[in-house]
Amino acid sequence: MSEKKGAVLMPATAEIVAELRAALGAEVVDRAIAAGQQARREHARRVAEHGQVAADAWLGRQRFPH
Secondary structure: OOOHHHHHHHHHHHHHHHEEEEEHHHHHHHHHHHHHHHHHHHHHHHHHHHHHHHHHHHHHHHHOOO
């Protein structure tokens, strides 16, 4: 989904992201969003391969950037 399309579909979220980019810098925010999306994909893969409990345990062990 493009950034503009996301802004149309989720205007409140887009506003929060825009505020975070202004406060923290686009690079930091975009990197955090990308890490979250990668974790979402990996979690879904682990659910399919190992089940919900194992995938949730994996997710709980992850250290996300601050």
